[in-house]
Amino acid sequence: LAGSGTAVVTATGVATELGRIGQLVALAGERATPLERQVEGLGRRLIGLAVGVCGIVALVGILHGQPIGLMLETAISLAVAAIPEGLPAVTAVALAAGLWRLARAGALVRRLPAVEALGSTTVICSDKTGTMTENRMAVTHLVLPHRTLGIGGGAVSPRGAFSEHGAALDPRADPDVVRLLTAGALVNDASVEPQGEELRLHGDPTEAALLVAALKAGLDPAALARQWPRRREIPFSPESRLMATFNVTPAGAPVLLVKGAPDAVLARCALGEAERERLLERNRALAHRGHRVLAVAWRPEGWPEGERFEGLTFLGFVALDDPLRAGVKEAIARCREAGIRTIMLTGDQRPTAEAVGRELGLAADAIRSRVSPEGKLELVRALQAAGEVVAMTGDGVNDAPALVRADIGIAMGRHGTDVAREAADLVLTDDNFATIVGAVEEGRVIYANLRKVIHFLFSCNLSEILTIFAAILLGFPAPLLPLQILWVNLVTDILPAMALVRDPAEPDIMRRPPRDPRESLVTRRFGVRMLGEGALLAAGVLSAYFWVVGREGVGPRAHTIAFLALVLFQPFQAMHCRSERVGWWRLPRNPLIWVSLLALAALQWWATSWAPLARLLATAPLSPVDWAVAAAAVLWPVLVLEAVKGWGRPASRGVRSPHPGARGGGANDSK
Known part of the structure; x- marks a missing residue:
């Protein structure tokens, strides 16, 4: 803003409009994301598991005559093993990596867990204008009371041809056209400026389109604003659905100019019922073709008293087009395939909304017209009450309560307000609906990879516990020593887990239904x-351990080969954990797992060959035959697991029940 003026303060603090919005934001409240709820529940269960493991192993070992001190050390080490220490770090890395990939795709995440929550979204409520469309409004038709004119030239060009019935028309020679475009340029708060061969637009795109149309007709909006000075304004509101300005003509006469929704403006015009119905039918015909339609009227007889004005003279309709964004229709189809409903929100009248919805492949019950910011908040609450996980877009100050209340609030980066961006979880730098769908896919990938990591860590940690517990139960010493257990959990677990964090998406990730956010991470x-799986892996480790024990008894070599087998099966188990449905060889390549295999083999060779580390871990040198035995002990359980996976693929775990009550029209579904 620029210039000077005098203002009268009528309210402060919570009594102002911004204060009211702030109160709505506070009352909306924030909801924990699915990941936050899942990890919290998992942590509580793991604490109980660790305490139980510590007590049972210590008791069994002592009852079998093992030294009390050694069993206490072993039990505490196993309690550490029961809790995957690397999980918090891996979770943070997974979310941060997802954030980085999303930022490159045009989505900035303001809260890390929101990435995962977006992956469990069941409904996306998206604004039409600017998100599904390009927000590049262009006036394509002028509808005078008994004539229809076409306008060419595009949205940002100051030149465009006018035509009527296919014949060229000089708009400056037509007083009806000049009057309509003059009124549209004056009841207007936008501005335009030259930028090379095109125009740079400022303000509301619809109002800017009216200025561009005036320029195409040879009118100068800036000069008109000086010649017809504005004395007062009644701004647009969702209740009145129109805007009015009180101007003075070049001759000094007062005049009222009005633009707004066709039915709202026509209701205030001096028209007979038949004529009004004819014009409303013309409006509906334009809307059914996907045009946004504005009605323009004036009152040349002077200003009315107060804000209740009647008896306007109808000047005409302005039909505007806003092209669909490339890729949005395909993105909506991907959502449908993924079991995600898309609801289009717009302030346009119902026929316009339905026409655009048909182009996008949306059903009538997926369209909300004449939606207000308060209506968005009501819609979010209704959908959440029906059990949906809701993503909501918004760009205005008044959208903040709905953005806060939604499970994922999505603000527009280009045309959004600071308030909306602060309230949102995700900010789109390109304001594109397709970016939201990409974020949904990324969220699903992150959650799937976290499950893979949990699958890997828990099965491996359980194999450690079962290896030691089974050996003690059979009367043998623990195959692993306390420091070896800590080496496995604090050093070697992390490499395969990090490889799984960066695992590429499974090919069918967007053909699965949304997972139930109430489902635990570990069902x-x-x-x-x-x-x-842990029991089978433990059997593999014990097979190598007992192979040595049977030849030379319990000793450092037996401990070492069990230690080696336990570490080497981790990358192979990571390969198995890449999918619960298909073999790892059918999935996109992940070279990081092979890197982890080589790294772990090198670490274990170092642990058995470098004297200081070997003394610390109490390992013994191994022969090539020992390495071959350890490799066989590692491979046979993994082959069995892959064979079992091929025999019976598990059903999809994300199935949710539809919510018919949430599918119908809401309070804002204006017909």
């Missing part, structure tokens, strides 16, 4: 599966 079925 009963998932836990039983990990326990079974």
Whole structure:
């Protein structure tokens, strides 16, 4: 803003409009994301598991005659093993990596857990204008009371041809056209300026389009504003759906100029019922073709008293087009395939909204017209009450409460307000709906990879516990020593886990239904599966351990080969954890797992060959035959697991029940 003026303060603080919005934001409240809820519940269960493991192993070992001190050390080490220490770090890395990939794609994340929450979204409520469309309004038709004119030239060009019935028309020679475009340029708060061969637009795109149309007709909006000075304004509001300005003509006569929704303006015009209905039908015809339609009227007889004005003279309709963004229709189809509903929100009238929705492949019940900011908040609450996980877009100050209330609030980076961006979880730098769908996919990938990491860490840690517990139960000493257990958990676990964090998306990631946000990270079925895998891996380790024990008894070599086998099966188990459905060889390549295999083999060779580390970990040198035995002990359990995966693929775990009550029209579904 620039210039000077005099203002009268009528309210401060919470009594102002911004104060009211602030109160709505505070009342909306923030909701914990699905990941925050899942990790919190998992942590509580792991604490109980660790305490139980510590007590049971110590008790069994002592009852079998093992030294009390050694068993206490072993039990404490196993309690450490029961809790995957690397999980918090891996979770942070996974979310940060997702944030980086999203930023490159045009989505800035303001809260890390929001990335995962977006992956569990079941409904995306998106504004039409600027998100599904380019927000490049252009006037394509002028509809006078008994004539229709076409305008060419595009949205940012100051030149464009006028035509009527296919014949060229000089707009400056037509007083009806000049009057309509003059009124549209004056009841207007936008501005334009030359920028090379095109125009640079400032302000509301719809109002800017009216100025561009006036320029195409040879009118100068800036000169008109000086010649017809504005004395007062009634701004647009969702309730009145029109804007009015009180101007003075070059001759000094007062005149009222009005533009707004066709039905709202026509209701204030001096028209007979038949004529009004004919014009409304013309408006509906334009809207059914996807045009945004504005009505323009004036009152040349002078200013009315107060803000209640009637008896206006209708000047005409202005039909505007806003092209769809490339890729939005395909993105909506991907959402449908992924089990995600898309709801289009617009302030346009119902026929316009339905026409655009048809172009995008949306059903009538997925369209909300004449939506207000308060209506967005009501819609979010209704959908959440029906069990949906809602992503909501917004760009205005008044959208902040809905953005805060939504599970994922998405603000526009180009045309959004600071208030909306502060309230949002995600900011789109390109204001593009397709970017939201890309973020949904990224969220699903992150959650899937976190499950892979949990699958890997828990199955490996359970194999350590079961290896030691089974050996002690059979009357043998623990195959692993306390420092070896800590080496496995604090050093070698992290490399395969980090490889799984960067695992590429499975090909069908966007053909699965949204997962239920109430589902635990570790369900009963998932836990039983990990326990079974841990038992099989433990059997592999014990097979190598007992191979040495059977030849030379318990000693450093037996401990070392068990230690080696336990570490080497980790990258192979990581390969198995890449998918619960198909073999790892059918998935996109992940070279990081092979890197982790080489790194772990090198670390274990170092742990057995470098004297200081070997003394610390109590390892013994191994022969090539020992390495071959350890490799065989590692491979046979993994081959069995892959064979079991091929025999019975698990059902999709993300299925949710539809919510018919949330699919119908809401309070803002204006017909």
